Amino acid sequence: MNIVSEILDQSQPIEEVSSIDAAAFKKNYFKKKKPVIIKGLANTWESTKKWNLDFFLGLEDDKDVYLLSDNFIQDDNRYRKASFKDYIKQLKDAEENDKNFKDYLTTLDIFEYYPNLKSHIDFSFFEKHTKVNDITAWIGPANTISGFHADTANNVYAQIKGRKMFIICSTKFNKTMYPSSKHIYGAVASDVDINNFEKDRFPEFKNNDFMSVILEPGDVLFVPQNWWHYVQALDPSISISNFGYTKFEVYSLKFKERIIQSLHKRGYYKANHCFCCEKN
Template identity: 85%
Template sequence: MNIVSEILDQSQPIKEISSIDATSFKKDYFNKKKPVIIKGLAKEWESVKKWDLDFFLSLKDDKDIFLLSDNFIQDDNRYRKASFKDYIRQLKDAEDNNKNFKDYLTTLDVFEYYPELKDHIDFSFFEAHTKLNDVTAWIGPAGTISGFHADTANNMYAQIRGKKMFIICSTAFNKTMYPSSKHIYGAVASEVDINNFDKDKFPKFMDNDFKSVILEPGDVLFVPQNWWHYVQAINPSISISNFGYTKFEVYSLKLKERIIQSLHKRGYYKANNCFCCEKN
C-alpha cells in the first residue's frame, strides 16, 4: 500500500526563512539540530543559472560513474557502472521523448570529477562551522526515490534543477522509524517502504510526527544530523548535498565510518547485507 499521500496529509510544514548568515544559522539551527528551508538562497548561484543536461554534456571530460534505480534505500539494489555522458544522454533522451527511465546517479563527487565547477555553489554560511565537507550531486529522472534513512552528518541540500519532495522526521521517533540492520555508508536505513507499506509489520509508524516540503530550484534545506528523510523527485532534477563534519566528528564519527566501510568492502562486516556493492 502506498501511503505517501496519507503522510503528506498529516505532515506539518518545515520552517521557512528568506535569508541567513553564519552566526544566526549556528545559533538557531546548527546547534539546536532544527531543520529549516532557506527559500531561494541559491537562486544566484552559477549552478542554478547554468546547470542542465546540455551543460553537463558540454564538459570536456567523461567519467566512470555508478547508477542505482527505483527506491535505492529499501529496494534490493546494487550499483552499476556506466559512463557519465552516456547516462546524461540517456536521461536527456528520456526527458525529450517522454520515455520511462529509472536510472539514478547518486552521491556523485562532482567537484572531484569537475573541479572547475566548485565556484558554482556557495555553502559558506554552513562551512563556517564544519571542518570537512563531502559535497555530492544527485541527477535523475522524475519519480526517483530515496527511501527513509538518516544520515550521520548534517546535510545542507540545495535544489538546482527541477523539484523534489522531502518528508522528514526527528530523532525523537528513532524506534518507530524501524531502523534496518542493512549497511549503508554514513547512514541508517529504515525498514519501512512507504510506497509498499505493511501496517501489520510496522504498526506504530504512522504515529510519528512528519514534516514535509517541495523544494524548488534555488531552495536550500538543512536536514540535521540523524534526522530521517524520504526524498522523491517530482521532475527530472539536479541537486547538491553538502555533508558537513565538525573537527571533532572528523576524528571520531568520520574515522569510525571509514574503518567500518573498509571492513565491509573486505567482507568482514555485513557482507552482502548492503546496497553499496556493484552488481555482477
C-alpha cells in the same frame, strides 16, 4: 499499500526563512539540530543559472559513475557502472521523447571529477561551522526515490533544477522508524517503505510526527544529522548535497565510519548485507 499521500496529509511544514547568515544559522538551527528551508538561497549561484543536461554534455572530460534505479533504500538495489556522458545522453533522450527511464545518478563526487565547477556553489553559511565537507550531486528523472534513511552527518541540500519532495522525521522517533540492520555507509536505513507499506510489520510508524516540503529550484534545506528523510523527485532534477563534519566529528564519527566501511569492503563486517555492493 502506498501511504505517501496519507503521510503528507498528516505532516507539518518546515520552518522557512528568506535569508540567513552563518551566525544565525549556527545559533538557531545547527546547534539546535533543527531543520530549516532557506528559500531561494541558491538562485544567485552559477549552478542554478547554468547547469542543465546540455551543460554537462559540454564538459571536456567523461567519467565513470555509478547508477541506481527505483527506491535505493528499501528496494533490492545495487550500484551499476556507467559513463557520465552516456547517462546524461540517455536521460536527455528520455525527457525529450517521453520515455520511461528509472536510472539516476546519486552521490556523485562532482567536484572531484570537475573541480572547476566548485565556484558555481556557495555553502559558506554552513562551512564556517564544519571542518570537512563531502559534496555530492544527484541527477535523475522524475519519480526517483530515496526511501527513509538517516545520515550521520549534517546535510545541507540545494535544489538546482526541478522539484523534489522531502518528508522528514525527528530522531525522537528512531525506534518507530524501524531501523534496518543492513550496512549503509554514513547512514542508517529504515525498513519501512511508504510506497509499499506493511501495517502489520510496522504498526507504530504512522504515529510518528512528520514534516514535509517541496523544494523549488534555488531552495536550500538543512537536514540535521540523524534526522530521517524520504526524498522523491517530482521533475527531472539536479541537486547538490553538502555533508558537513565538525573537527570533532572528523576524528571521531568520520574516522569510525571509514574503518567500518573498510572492514565491510574486505568482507569482515556485514558482507552481502548492505546497500552498497555493485551488481555484476
